[in-house]
Amino acid sequence: MSHPVVFIDGDQGTTGLQIHERLHGRADLRVFTLPASDRKNPQRRAEAINACDIAILCLPDAAAREAVEAIGNPAVRVIDASSAHRTALGWTYGFPEMAEGQARSIANARRVTNPGCYPTGAIGLLRPLIEAGLVPRDYPFAIHAVSGYSGGGRARVEEHEGPNAASAPAFQVYGLELRHKHTPEIQHHAGLGQRPFFLPAYGAFRQGIVLTIPLELRLLQTGVSAATLQTCLARHYVDTRHVQVMSLDESRTAACLDPQALNGTNDLRLGVFASDEHGQVLLAAVFDNLGKGASGAAVQNLDLMLERL
Structure with a gap:
């Protein structure tokens, strides 16, 4: 054959x-x-x-x-x-x-x-939690992501690697009209009841993404905690090869998130970070925008x- x-x-x-x-x-x-x-x-x-x-x-x-x-x-x-x-x-x-x-x-x-690259992180975090009923579909989600400049295609690569690279911005937030083409994709495949707020940015590194979504525990059902959310994600991805879910211990000891940590791989790393004192949780995804993205x-x-x- x-x-x-x-x-x-x-x-x-x-x-x-x-x-x-x-x-x-x-x-x-x-x-x-x-x-x-x-x-x-x-x-x-x-x-x-x-x-x-x-x-x-x-x-x-x-x-x-x-x-x-x-x-x-x-x-x-x-x-x-x-x-x-x-x-x-x-x-x-x-x-x-x-x-x-x-x-x-x-x-x-x-x-x-x-x-899309950004939707991979957002959907990977949100869909399991929504399907499990831990986060309401109509929660007012705000999604922020920083990508390597290769996410902007050849024009952005030329800006940072071409003859005028020295003048390229170190960081730039874009999509300020709040009509980014990835937003409907996130809403549709994550199963959201309304359009999320999505704001992307480029950093002065070639590839990699950190995407974050903040949650207020007071807006979730009574009893839902960072541990509940982390357990749900860990169970959903337990048998997958390319998706890793950080333990709560790993999240507690992490000083920062490096968007380039998984460059060159097809992996997606998810984490749940929490402030018990303030009742706040941060969902985060790290992956290569040219890999899993x-x-x-x-x-x-x-x-x-x-x-x-």
Whole structure:
């Protein structure tokens, strides 16, 4: 039997390059991309996507939609790394650890939409707690995250690594219009009853994310504590390979959270930090925005889908 053919459409950006790198040397599949002369040729791109077993789209949203529309071969399966289909009907959300049976759904899916980097942390923290009834769906969530500048794509990488890198800002908060495209994705897949407040930022480091969500225990059901929340997360992710939940002892002794701690991995580390005195809890997630937040997740989903070829 011939090896499955994987076509990466858009391998020049940060996500596509990292996927290509992660698949380099794999003997169980054949990876191909288009030469530079054909990348903007609609006919060549359509031919390529219809000739593969699984296509990984690393494209802007509009181009990703066009690529999917060009598929005429019903056997072609797709992993879309853009945000074009993350809340669309008919697409399976590519977060295997999110819910029971999600990995199996991904393995069987024809169309998989890769999660956004920030939503991976927010959904990973909130969905288990909401499904367990420990945090109300209509809680007024405020989500803050700091990502490495690679999360801004080639333009932000050039700003920090190009000839004018010395003048690049050390830190910048963005999305001040409060309409970040990841917000509906977080609300939909975390199961929130209303739109969360989401504010992202970039730091002067290449990759990695720290995402935090504060909770007031007085707004939760009586008896819910940091220990209750940590136990829920630990149970939800107990059998997963790529999600780690810090013990309360680890959280108590942690002096800080390093956004770069899991760079180069496909792991997601979750923690629950608490002030018993003030009745406040901080949920936190650390992961690589180019790993579990992008290319690592895509390769994880690809491996699940290859099980059904």
